[in-house]
Amino acid sequence: MEYQEAKEKFxxxxxxxxxxxGINKAMAQIQALLFISTKPLSxxxxxxxxxxSRGNTSMNLRQLMDWGIVTKEIVRGERKEFFxxxxxxxxxxxxVAKERSRREIKPVIKVLEEVSTIKDDGTEKTKELxxxxxxxxxxxxxxxTLMNKLVNQKQxxxxxxxxxxxx
Amino acid sequence: MEYQEAKEKFxxxxxxxxxxxGINKAMAQIQALLFISTKPLSxxxxxxxxxxSRGNTSMNLRQLMDWGIVTKEIVRGERKEFFxxxxxxxxxxxxVAKERSRREIKPVIKVLEEVSTIKDDGTEKTKELxxxxxxxxxxxxxxxTLMNKLVNQKQxxxxxxxxxxxx
DNA sequence: ATAAACTTTCAATAATTATTGAAAGTTTAG
DNA sequence: CTAAACTTTCAATAATTATTGAAAGTTTAT
Numbered sequence: 001m002e003y004q005e006a007k008e009k010f011x012x013x014x015x016x017x018x019x020x021x022g023i024n025k026a027m028a029q030i031q032a033l034l035f036i037s038t039k040p041l042s043x044x045x046x047x048x049x050x051x052x053s054r055g056n057t058s059m060n061l062r063q064l065m066d067w068g069i070v071t072k073e074i075v076r077g078e079r080k081e082f083f084x085x086x087x088x089x090x091x092x093x094x095x096v097a098k099e100r101s102r103r104e105i106k107p108v109i110k111v112l113e114e115v116s117t118i119k120d121d122g123t124e125k126t127k128e129l130x131x132x133x134x135x136x137x138x139x140x141x142x143x144x145t146l147m148n149k150l151v152n153q154k155q156x157x158x159x160x161x162x163x164x165x166x167x
Numbered sequence: 168m169e170y171q172e173a174k175e176k177f178x179x180x181x182x183x184x185x186x187x188x189g190i191n192k193a194m195a196q197i198q199a200l201l202f203i204s205t206k207p208l209s210x211x212x213x214x215x216x217x218x219x220s221r222g223n224t225s226m227n228l229r230q231l232m233d234w235g236i237v238t239k240e241i242v243r244g245e246r247k248e249f250f251x252x253x254x255x256x257x258x259x260x261x262x263v264a265k266e267r268s269r270r271e272i273k274p275v276i277k278v279l280e281e282v283s284t285i286k287d288d289g290t291e292k293t294k295e296l297x298x299x300x301x302x303x304x305x306x307x308x309x310x311x312t313l314m315n316k317l318v319n320q321k322q323x324x325x326x327x328x329x330x331x332x333x334x
Numbered sequence: 335a336t337a338a339a340c341t342t343t344c345a346a347t348a349a350t351t352a353t354t355g356a357a358a359g360t361t362t363a364g
Numbered sequence: 365c366t367a368a369a370c371t372t373t374c375a376a377t378a379a380t381t382a383t384t385g386a387a388a389g390t391t392t393a394t
Contacts, residue, residue, distance in 0.1 A: 010296070019189075055344085058342055059382095089306045104184070111177070126170050129177070132203050132256075193352075222354060
């Protein structure tokens, strides 16, 4: 496999994987492109490489910046803006985990909390609703805590965690 | 909040959350409904409760069965089929984690493996592609391993894991 | 101040994904 | 065997989500 083919394969796979970590295709592809680029890319570069429109590029770059994954770079002597992504995979994972916790998991925990604390009217179905949503809340809480703990261990968190869990 | 309101809130929240664990809205809502039901439900019951068509119900029930989350129940004296879902949240999480690993993570690891082992032609961009996709492969491998380890600890895996990681 | 270089916005459109409903298929009771 | 009860399939349609492109907005150089 040659460079160009490998690159395209990587960018498109990462793109379709976007949904797995909760972002859209173009957004994931732009990030993938920046991730393997040896230098900052301009909007033109990105549009060209991915064959997507200016508007699309602009909107998705903004989202990536909102996530804190991509940053603007000023290149001296150039008028246009350039972009780079976080290059360290562990830091990247940390950012993604934090954002997903904040955007998706926390709000769900809140709803589960509300639903699981309704008044017990003594009926079987109410008891079941309370019991099951409470269990789900505990699980979600635990997973969220675990994820945040994993991600907050600065150095080599993953390796360390895998090691600890093997004991 | 009364039972009916709480139930609807739970079902719709869990439904829109579906995307987070990689399934569609109707599928997640059906599972949510079964999860808080005190008895097996028929297709009619589900259609009625969620106001969705017979076809939709049938297709999504099949998918839930493919995932191994929902099972058919035979109710004596009844001709139609009834359905139940796994009621234990930890077992549920275990099934979901296993399936997502198999369906989504493993295939990505395979692509990363392919891309990260292309021939190094000595150019900077090829070196960067190899380096970055290799790092991503390691991360993904580690996360997958971690997830499977977590999930294979039979009793109280989550609580135990959280405890271990606090040390 | 103004024009060129660039970015953002957003209504229109395209692409994708989910849902319906009726016909075809299957199972069971008599 | 046949009709009723039930489930599945799938082409058509609806709903949702992503993308375009051109106009409006912003910044910078002169």
